[in-house]
Amino acid sequence: MQTKKKHSLNLIIGLIITCIMLFLIILGFFYTPYDPTKMDSSAKFAAPSIKHLMGCDNFGRDIFSRVLKGMGNTFVIALATVVIGVVSGVLIGAVTGYFGGWLDEVVMRINDVVFAFPSILLALVFISLFGTGKYNVVLALGIAFIPSFARIVRGEFIKYREMDYVKSARLAGVSHLRIIFVHILPNTMTVLLSSIMIGFNNAVLAEAGMSYLGIGVQPPDASLGSMLSEAQGYLFSAPGYAVFTGLMIILLVLGFSLLADGLKKG
C-alpha cells in the first residue's frame, strides 16, 4: 500500500510540473511580458522584481521573456527529435522484430554499432559535416536516437509475435501489416510511452549541451542551452540569469522523468 501511494505521488507531481512547463511553453509562443530581444540600458542586470520576474541580463533584456522563448525552442527541437527517433525506431523495430530472419540480423548489427556510439558524438559528426543550426541538430539527434527505440520495440515485438492471439490472428488470415499495427503495436504502448519520455529528456539534455557548446541553435534563435552559455559570462554580476535558465531545464526534465517513473511502475 505504502509503495503504491508513493508511485501515484510521483505521477501527480510529474504531471503538475509538466503541465506548468507546458503552459509556460505555450504561453511563450503567443505572449511574453517583454520583447525578448528588446534591450533596455536602464534595466541592465536588474534584480528579479514584479516588473522583471527573473531580472534582466547584460543588455537589459527581460530574462523571463527570454526563458519562455528559449524553452519553446528547446521543447520544439526535443519533440521533433523524439518524433524522428520514435517513428523510424518503431518501423525498424516492428519489422525486424516481427519478421526476424537475416534482415533482423543485419539491421540489429548496424544498430549495435550505432548504439555503442554516444549519441552526442554521432550528432557531432553530423554537425561537423552539415553545419550547425536548428534543423541539423534535430536531424542529428533524431538519427542518433533511432537505435534505442528500435531496440525496445523489437524486443516487444519478439515477445508478442509468439503469443497465441497473434498466431491465431495469422491463421485467420489477418495481414501482417494489420497484425503489426493493430494487434501488436498498441500493446507496446506502455513500454514505449515511458521510453519516449526518457528519450525526450535525453533530447532536451543533448540539445542543451550542444547549444551550450555553440554547435546547436545559432543566434538570433536561442535555446536554454545557448542562453546558459551566454549567462555563464555574467555569473558574477547576474547569477540569476544562469540559475533561472538552468532551473527551467531541470524542471522540464524532472517533470517528464517523474511521469515516466510513475507510468512504468503504476
Added chain:
Amino acid sequence: MDDILLDIKNLNIEFHDHDAPEHVVKNVNMVLKRGEILGIVGESGSGKSLTAMAIAGLLRRHDITTDGRIIFDGKELLGAKRSELRKIQGNDIGVIFQEPMTSLNPTKRIGWQVEESLRIHRPEMDKAQRYRLAVESLKSVELDEPERIYGKYPHELSGGMRQRVMIASAMICEPKLLIADEPTTALDVTIQMQIVKLLQRLNREKKTSILFISHDLSLVKRLCGRILVMHDGRVVEEGASEEIFTDPKQDYTRKLIDAIPKLEKPEI
C-alpha cells in the same frame, strides 16, 4: 533426553500487509518426535508452508505477527532473540524449499553454497575439512562426481540435481530437524520418487527428524509415519498414515484422498 523434538502450542500467524489483518494460521498444535517423519498436507493457502517457515524462523517481518509457542529441543523459538535463532538456523534446523531453480544463489559456486552453514556454525574448521565434508554431503545425496559438482554453478545443473544440492547444504551440519517445504512439487514425477527415497534414507541413517510439507497425499503416505491435515489455517485431522487413509474422520480429508488419481481408473 526428551523424546519430543518439536512442540508447537497454539500457533497463530497474522498478515498485516493489507488494510484488514489476515489470520492465516489459527491455533495450530503439533508434536514432532525425534527421528520421526511428519507430513503436513493441505491445499495451497491452508497455512502449511507458513507454519513451516515460522518454525524455521523465516517469518520475522514487520508485517507479520505470530503468537503462541514453538518449542524446539527445549528452546522457545518464537520469542527468541534473532542472534539466538541464527545459532539454530542451518545448524539444528535445515530447510529445503519448493523452487530448486531459484533457491540457490546464481552467482556462487555449488561448493561455496553447500559449505556456507559450516562457515557460520563451525568456524573452527579449515578449508580442507570443509571441502571434505561438502563433497561427502554431496555424495550422500547421491550426486555423481561430487568433486565436479562442487565447482559448478547452479545454472549448470538440472532441477533434480539442484534439489539434491539443497538437501546436501541443509544436511551438512547434521541438523536435528529437516524442514522440507514442498520439495518435490517443481520436479518430474520420476525424480519426485527419488527425492522421497533419499529423504527416507537420510532419516534412517542420520536419525534426522523430517517435517515434510506437501499437497500430494500419495507422496506423504509413502514417506511419513504420521500425517497432519491442514485446511484454512487449522489442523483438521491428525493421525498415523494408514489410519487416515483407511478411515478418514473429516469430509475434507476424504475429498483429498478421493482426489488422488488412481492407476486402475481408465484415463479419459
Added chain:
Amino acid sequence: MKYVLKKLVTMLITLLCISFLVYLAFDIIPGDAALSALGTDVTPERLAAVREEMGLNRPFIERYADWLINFIRGDFGISYKYRVPVSEMIMSKLPVNVMMAVTAFIIMAAVSVPIGIYSAKHKGKGIDRFIIILNQIMMSVPHFFMGILITYIFGLVLKIFTPGGFVSYDKDPGGFILYMIFPCIAIALPKIAMSVKLLRGSCIEEAGKDYVRTAYSRGNNTSKVLYHHVLRNAMLPVITLWGMTLADMMVGSIVIEQVFNIPGIGRILLTSISYRDYPVVEAVIVLIAFVVIVTNFCVDIIYQLVDPRITMQKETLNK
C-alpha cells in the same frame, strides 16, 4: 575463454565498422577535400597538384586502407587549418579528458555503491525518501549546469578555486588537482544519482528472491546476506549502466571543459568543427569511439566474471 575471444572479435569488427563509416562520411559528404584544404580562390593547376599529393585520385578503398594503417601507427594526417600533424595537436590533450572521465568514474563508483546500499537497507524510512528525492532532482540536472553552479558556489562565492584559472600538472600538481576535482564532480553527480537509483532498486528486488531466504535459513545475519549474496547479484545491472557511463563521461568531459576553461580535446574539436578541419574532427571522433568500444568490451568481460550464467544465456539465445 571462448566467450572472451568471441567478444574480442566482435569488438574488432565494431571498431572497423565505425572507422569505415566515419571515414566514408567524411570522404563523401563534405565534397572536395583539396578544395576545403586550400580555400576557394585557387588555380585549377594547383588544385590538381594538391589532389594528386593528397592521393584523392586513388580508389576509395585504397585510401581508406592507407588511412587506417596510418591511424593505427598514430599518424592521423595533417590539420587543414594549422598545417601541423593532427596527432601532435590532440595527443597532448587527450590525457586530460581521459583522466577527467576516469576520475569522475571512480568518484561515481565510490560514492554510489554505499549510498545505494544504505538507501535500500533503510527502505521506506525518512532518509531513504530524502535520497530518492535528491536523486530524482540530480538526474535532471545537466552536468554543464552543475558545472556552472559549482563554479558559482565554490569559485565565486566560497573562492575555493579560481574559475578559469587552470594550471597544468607540471607547474603546480596541487593546484591542478584542486582545480580538476570540481569538473570531475560535476560530471559524476548525475551519474551517481542514476546508479544509486538503479542499485537501490536492484538490491530491493534481489532481497525478495528465493536464494536470500535460503541464505537466512542457514543462519546468516543480515549483513552477511547482503554482502555475500545480494550485492553481487544486485550489481549486475549497475555494471551494465557503468559501461555506458564511462562513454558518457568521456563526452561529458568535452562539454565540461568549456565550463571550467580546461584546455582539453573538446576545445580543439569545437574549433575544428567550426573551421571544417576534417582530419582533426575525424581523428577525435574515432579516438573517442575507440575508447568507448574498448570500455564496452571490458564491461562485457567483467560482467561475465560476475555473472557465470552469461555464456550459457547467450548460447541458448542464439539457438
